[in-house]
Amino acid sequence: MRRASTRSTHWDLVVVGAGPAGAAAALGALHTDPGLRVALVDRADFPRDKACGDAVAPHVLDLLAQVGVTGLLDDRVPVGRLRLGRGGLTAERPMARPAWVVPRRILDARLADAAVAAGAHLLRHRVRDLRQHTEAVVLDGRIRAAAVVGADGAHSAVRRALGLPGGPVALALRGYAPVPPGRRGAQVIEFGTRHQPSYAWSFDRGDGLANVGYGETLHPGRTAPARARLLERLDALLPGAAEGGRQWVGHHLPLSTARWRPPAGRVLLAGDAAGLVNPLTGEGIYYAVATGIAAGRAAAAACRDRRPERAGERYARATRRILLPHLRHTALAARLARGRRTVEAALRASAADQRVFDDLVELGLARGRLTPALAFGLGRALAASARPTGPIREPA
Ligand SMILES: Cc1cc2nc3c(=O)[nH]c(=O)nc-3n(C[C@H](O)[C@H](O)[C@H](O)COP(=O)(O)OP(=O)(O)OC[C@H]3O[C@@H](n4cnc5c(N)ncnc54)[C@H](O)[C@@H]3O)c2cc1C
Missing domain, CATH: 3.50.50.60 (FAD/NAD(P)-binding domain)
Known part of the structure; x- marks a missing residue:
């Protein structure tokens, strides 16, 4: 260079x-x-x-094209599926546009x-x-x-x-580990059960390794968790994800x-x-x-x-x-995501409706909003949450 x-x-x-x-x-x-x-x-x-x-959203490439940069990731394999989970609930679907793990x-x-x-x-x-x-x-x-x-x-x-x-910050730790078969070809996110928003991830790089990690919001007055604690949370949420992992490194995320x-x-x-x-x-x-x-x-x-x-x-x-x-x-969505019921309702609504799933991804990856489809899907899932539930998946 x-x-x-x-x-x-x-x-x-x-x-x-x-x-x-x-x-x-x-x-x-x-x-x-x-x-x-x-x-x-x-x-x-x-x-x-x-x-x-x-994880690189496809929108990043759109922006770069506007300033004359094209073909930046042409030699990389995009990832087409996203699996969101929390405590046994799963919503797994194709993303409207594949993302990249680079x-x-x-x-x-x-x-x-x-x-x-x-x-x-x-x-x-x-x-x-x-x-x-x-x-x-x-x-x-x-x-x-x-x-x-x-x-x-x-x-x-x-x-x-x-x-x-x-402003507010989160702390996250990442490493690179071999991808187990069940997590290949996907970006996998398992939401945590405390210090929300928090989650563990496994993002397939497409070369046999996954980027794996765990991050959580740091709330004022709480001591930041040590590396061992972050690794423990990763293993609890995505068992085996850290196995054979290397190049562990952590950093703060300044939240908007x-x-x-x-x-x-x-x-x-x-x-x-x-x-x-x-x-x-x-x-x-x-x-x-x-x-x-x-x-x-x-x-x-x-x-x-x-x-x-x-x-x-x-x-x-x-x-x-x-x-x-x-x-x-x-900001509003992050506040709502502190509640277990809202996260679970979002998963149910995403599993039931591709549009809700797409809008949720857009909100999390680029410039999306809380759309009427998303609000309606969430409301309906919250209303139904009193009924008995089990693991849910996208219909075959
Ligand atoms: C564990 C973890 C996981 C994450 N996962 C994702 C993800 O999957 N997808 C995603 O989109 N975002 C993710 N993020 C957030 C993402 O990494 C950052 O938002 C992104 O890197 C911001 O880019 P930036 O150019 O602003 O800053 P940086 O990428 O941090 O670049 C800052 C640059 O400034 C240089 N620098 C710093 N101080 C000085 C100085 N005093 N003088 C000169 N140079 C200096 C540094 O060397 C560095 O090159 C994650 C963050 C963490 C910590």
Whole structure:
């Protein structure tokens, strides 16, 4: 991967973090203005690993196509089925569009390569300090930019420098383990019974291994569970999933809320740095790419108009349109998912009706809403939940 010299210190746009949000920001900016001088700064060398379930919604590829990146995962095998379960209840169906399971070591390096191919300069540097001046933003006293996108993940230094507080978080652990026959060709999610939302997963990568893990919301006042405890929960919910597992790594997930608003000014935040992980599912790559592109576009348009200080306003307008209603709906859904009866009703309704299943997947993976079909299906399943039940499956 081509890297630029850290001696070039004056940029139109500096993107801090070259994960999905950062690469997408560079792509969005250069698609808007190919002549823009864009630095993509990361503390790590690529390829690099990242704790993740590696599940990539097809919508991510739609977004990337809008900024000229196509064929990114053509050599990977998509996964067509999703199995949702909780305590013996199961809803297993084909997804409306297959999803992908791509180790982040591969996905992120390809995204960073695409950004470099579009004209971004990749710099290896750990950002520690950010100062806003009237005419520019200065990073670590020597990297100067008209605008900055902070895409530096869950523990963002840029967010800290802006003095913004963190929000609710989840903690999750992932590893790679051989896929047992019963879980091949599928993404399997088994919801937990406490600390909701929580679940264990097994996502078939298509090469004999599955990405397996367990994550739960961290509630204030509770001590974060240790790695052994997370592994224990994984094994309890998906017996055998962790067997032969390797490369265990855990990380925080900054969960989105209904009150999400981006800051004004020259410094924008995208992806995890902006506190954007779906509180229902832990999905963050879609948000990272969506907000990365929006931030890059906003910054490029503001620079083109010689008003980089207006980048934040432009970004707020764009994200309000693409994200805010969805964030309200996921916040409500995550609150509802704390109740055992609601989760079970969602499974029953999904097992009974493909449309409910599809709408639920859309809500969890991309920009879906609590649709009338979903609300009606849930209501009906809740009303029926007093009746005796057993395991349920999609009709053959
Ligand atoms: C265990 C786990 C499972 C998950 N499963 C899924 C899943 O299956 N599907 C999904 O969509 N999402 C999942 N997520 C969420 C997803 O991983 C994140 O939402 C996503 O990585 C966000 O992308 P990002 O570009 O914002 O941040 P990151 O991917 O974290 O990238 C941030 C980049 O910034 C760099 N950086 C950090 N600090 C600095 C600094 N000071 N200076 C320079 N560079 C810096 C890092 O090296 C990194 O490359 C999961 C998360 C966890 C923890």
